[in-house]
Amino acid sequence: MEISSIFYPLLYIIRNLFFFLVSQPPRSRVLLWVDLKHSDMEEIEKSNSIPEIERILCRALLASDVAQPKQRVLLELYTNHVLFCKEQHFNREQTSVLISIIKNVHQFNTETPLNNTDHCLTYCSELLLCHSVRRPPFSIDLFSSEQVTQILSYFINTYMRHYFFYKYIFTPEVQLDISLSYIGIPEDTDIEETAQTVLQMAKEKLRGRQNWMEKFNKVLHWK
Incomplete structure (x- = not known):
């Protein structure tokens, strides 16, 4: 029996197994004031330095010690998105929602060590759509179409560009052991x-x- 007659069916089974192990994106929901409260956004608007913004985000979003490398990476991720919101002149509600969107996408990404790039993009798009179309109580019109385009472009050029970097840091390494019996x-x-x-x-x-x-x-x- 040729090796290909055993190898290719085995590879097909493994590929399908990985497909089923990758979880589907959760249902999108309104995230207004879920993580960053109104009081947090007031402090962020008044802050004029990155360390001050990091202090507010650390208190609101990070439960453990920021000195840990993983928490420091997350803090930098959230801080960069807050700075992006300031550059785009987003209001308090928009900034709060965008940070929650990034937090939810990152949590979904790091639930599995398997490649779920397409699912992450889909989930981010669905969450943005949930906050750009007025259909209460399922969605609100918080972002315009131009703002959605800007956010997606920034998300792809930052988070998705370093997708495997976040996957490597926040997920365990997978080792596949295959045993054959004759x-x-x-x-x-x-x-x-x-x-x-x-x-x-x-x-x-x-x-x-x-x-x-x-x-x-x-x-x-x-x-």
Whole structure:
């Protein structure tokens, strides 16, 4: 039996297994004042320095010690998005929602060590759509179409560009162990014995084929 006849079906099974292990994006919902409250946004608007913004975000969004490397990465992520909101002159409600969107997308991304790039983009788009169309109580018209385009462009050029960086930091490493069992060979047999057994079976099969060919040639040349 050729290796390809075993390898490709096995690869197909593994690929489908990974597909089912990657969770689907959760249902989008309104995120106004979920993480950054009105009082937090008042302080952020009054702050004029990055350390002051980081102090407010750390208190509102991070539960553990900011000295930890993972928490420092998250703090930088949120701070950069707050600065982006300031550059785009977003109001308090828009800034609060955008930070919550980034937080939810990041949490969804780091739920699995598997590649869920498409699902992250879909989830981010659905959350933005939920805050750009007036359809209470399911969605609100907080962002305009131009602002949605700006946010998606910034999200792709920042978070998605470093997607595997965040995946590497916040998810455990996956190791895939594959074991093969052969019919007629005990599972507790060591590698050398298995190799010898397989080789002996191949020799016997080849010897039987040669004997059959000899008999067949004799029949063809028999007069």
